[in-house]
Amino acid sequence: VGHRQTIIDLFLRHKERLDRLQEPSLVGRHYFWLGFAYAFLGKREQARQSIQRALEEGTQGEDAVRMGQAHLLLAQEMHFSGSLHQGIVHGQQAVALLEETDEPFWLGMGMYTLGLLYNSTGACHRAVEVAHGCTRLVQ
């Protein structure tokens, strides 16, 4: 409902306790959502730090879902910052990682983000291909 600052405030209130946990999956998930909220508020540096942390926690826990989600957000961040081709690389990594998981929703979101990047570069045919791939996930 657009209350992204509320997400950030809630998360930061529990940050110290969370950072003490030895639970990469849980910690990674929280940093993912924090990065998501920061990115949408245009707080780029905080977003990158949070996404990077989510990626590190995902890597440490060998959690392909978290790694895929982090790459998805990095792709989105690259779109915002204008590094479109790097964004496409992250989007492709997100899709490749999420294809190996049982998370069709996040795989679809990875495809959605990749399509956005393709459209922004002008590679519209590729955007349509990836969107059709997304549609097949829910059929």
Next chain:
Amino acid sequence: MMGDRRLQTGALLTIGWSYTLQGGWEAGIEALQQALSLSPDAFESAWGLGLLGYAYLEQGNVSDALPILAQAVLEANQYRSRQVQCMFLGFLSEAYLRQNDIEKSRPLAQQGLDLGTVIQFPLGIGAAQRTLGRIAHITGNLPQAQTYLQVSLATFDTIQTRYELARTHLDLASLAQSQGNQDTATTHLSTAHAWFQKLQVSKWVEQTEQLAREYGVTLTEVALGSEGDI
């Protein structure tokens, strides 16, 4: 499931936007309307509304585009990122410009440029610079138009968004034509033509060829090299 609807909506939004960029406006509008009817929440609807307004705008249907884009700006302010807000300010500014309503168009474009600069969003910055260039062109301030369009071109070139780059070359060609500089117009049209061919957007290839005929110039071969690879 809501997740399924979000994915279906996202896929249709991507397809609708893609068709719109390629000049398939009717198919784009149909896909975007379908996306809006499936949208699971205000978050996706706000994005879809802006894209639908843009599709109408590109089709030349400004009267339908304007109220949709005005609503999209409001909804983007509530639900979407500041980057999307910046994009939609640009679309709305363009819509007013197509109506020759400079008084409304200019401050919106400037607002988009200011926001894009604050959040460092080059896509929004380049679009706002281009709109300000178009405004300067229409109002007869050709040196200012030249400045804005050149910086817009540089912005799009930096981030390698080839489609927007090509569209900006069309503006520079139009400006050169107004200045009576056919050689420059030919260069810009030929570069735009090469990019549109590379991107396989046939409608814009045809549009560029039509402009070349109107300007009385002959398109030349432009080598894009590996920088054109996506």
